[in-house]
Amino acid sequence: MRKLWGRASSSNVMKVLWTLDELGLDYERIDAGGAFGKTKEPAYRAMNPMGLVPTLEEEDGWSLWESNAVARYLCNQYAPGGGLYPAEPRARAKVETWMDWTLGHVTAPMVTIFFTHIRIPEPDRDWKAEAKAREDAGRLFRIVDAQVAGQRFLCGDHVTLADISLGCWVHRWHALPIERPDMPNLARYYDALKTRPGFVKHVALPLE
Incomplete structure (x- = not known):
């Protein structure tokens, strides 16, 4: 196996x-x-x-x-050519764009926020860095909020690797004890992710 x-x-x-x-x-x-x-x-x-x-x-x-x-x-x-990672060049390019965007832009501020609240002992927390990271993450999630307006997932109405790449950070953004700007489309997207059994089983977990 x-x-x-x-x-x-x-x-x-x-x-x-x-x-x-x-x-x-x-x-x-x-x-x-x-x-x-x-x-x-x-x-x-x-x-x-x-x-x-x-x-x-x-x-x-x-x-x-x-x-x-x-x-x-x-x-x-x-699953070559399957919906999770489509074979058609333009559809695949969109999926890969969101995968690269998540890695290149979202991961860094979200790691800072997550580690500040969950992993770093309270006396050692850098709240100035956390505030800057939360501002940066909020700006990025507004892009997601606009992207999913009128559709269930990042690349349409079916889940793809784009959602799998971003999903952990969407969960942590909503689960962390932080102030968040109101983003109704992002909230609906989070609800859509929670319809996927793999997301519920492996991602939407208590933070540790």
Whole structure:
């Protein structure tokens, strides 16, 4: 059976778990990273030289790392041309645009907000940085709010890898104890994400 190495609380691991569930693929998840260790061991570094999670290990021993690459591979390998990662060039380009946009713009401010409230001990929290990150994230989520006006998901009325890439941050934006500007379309989009069993199972979880 294929293996997915990575702790369930990692946003990048969540992304791949949700993809696996959307595709109906069997897998074994192995705790790795953070308190679970393993990522500095030579056998793990042979699969993933960055020593981060997740890492996908196929049954024949072939491995792949970087969550977006893993998600794309799973779609190409097991559901080529499927709706999750469409084959038509322009439809695929739109999906990849949102995937790249999430990685390049949304991740940094959301990591700052998340770590400030959840991971960093209170005496060490940089509230000035958190406020700046919350302002930046709010500006970015307004783009999402406009994008999903009149449609269920980022690229239309069907879920794609674009939503899987962004979904964790949409959940954390709504679940964190922060002030948020009113964005009704974004709220409806969050509700639409919660109709996907993989999102509920792997992403919409208590924050830790």
